[in-house]
Amino acid sequence: EIVLTQSPATLSLSPGERVTLSCRASQSVSSYLAWYQQKPGQAPRLLIYDASNRATGIPARFSGSGSGTDFTLTISSLEPEDFALYYCQQRSNWPLTFGGGTKVEIK
Amino acid sequence: EVQLVESGGGLVQPGGSLRLSCAASGFSFSSYDIHWVRQATGKGLEWVSAISTAGDTHYPDSVKGRFTISRENAKNSLYLQMNSLRAGDTAVYYCARSIAPRTNAFDIWGQGTMVTVSS
Numbered sequence: 609e610i611v612l613t614q615s616p617a618t619l620s621l622s623p624g625e626r627v628t629l630s631c632r633a634s635q636s637v638s639s640y641l642a643w644y645q646q647k648p649g650q651a652p653r654l655l656i657y658d659a660s661n662r663a664t665g666i667p668a669r670f671s672g673s674g675s676g677t678d679f680t681l682t683i684s685s686l687e688p689e690d691f692a693l694y695y696c697q698q699r700s701n702w703p704l705t706f707g708g709g710t711k712v713e714i715k
Numbered sequence: 716e717v718q719l720v721e722s723g724g725g726l727v728q729p730g731g732s733l734r735l736s737c738a739a740s741g742f743s744f745s746s747y748d749i750h751w752v753r754q755a756t757g758k759g760l761e762w763v764s765a766i767s768t769a770g771d772t773h774y775p776d777s778v779k780g781r782f783t784i785s786r787e788n789a790k791n792s793l794y795l796q797m798n799s800l801r802a803g804d805t806a807v808y809y810c811a812r813s814i815a816p817r818t819n820a821f822d823i824w825g826q827g828t829m830v831t832v833s834s
Binding site for chain 1: 776818
């Protein structure tokens with residue numbers, strides 16, 4: 609099973625700041641990595657798939673990069689609605705696995 | 716509107732069974748791989764099962780042999796039969812659609828249905 613490790617667990621930031629979230633895989637997942645945003649009481653929302661492809665309707669301030677074992681989700685300038693939990697997920701191997709999440713909170 | 720709506724959750728005793736359903740609308744259900752993903756309260760996401768358009772199924776070891784995913788394309792419906800339930804299966808269960816064939820990133824999610832395993 610591929611283990612995804614997200615860091616940091618929590619980020620305390622202010623609106624307008626640039627955010628970089630990390631996801632590291634225990635073995636190569638090629639570019640088969642997705643990012644999700646989840647707010648309390650809601651289902652997750654797909655942001656990025658296959659490392660760098662924005663899903664439909666996702667603002668351009670969200671971008672993804674990386675390949676192999678190291679991946680990054682960047683939010684260029686935090687909006688108030690971006691404070692949430694973020695998960696990565698790999699689809700390279702069965703079983704599909706998620707990272708433990710990074711919480712982006714208001715400073 | 717493209718949507719998935721889960722139902723069938725509830726309270727069940729350890730060792731019991733439950734069948735979840737997921738009704739799809741607004742898209743060609745038979746053309747998409749569909750998954751179940753669960754989330755225990757305050758915890759992260761855990762993928763539970765997948766079924767392809769061809770009916771191929773996959774499970775993690777944590778549920779293999781206890782859970783069975785199935786689909787009925789004529790009814791635009793997905794199911795999850797859960798047997799031998801344990802306290803650790805307590806979670807919100809979401810159905811989710813793969814964004815494209817053999818591209819298992821989930822672009823459409825239901826609102827979830829709560830399963831509680833407790834005596």
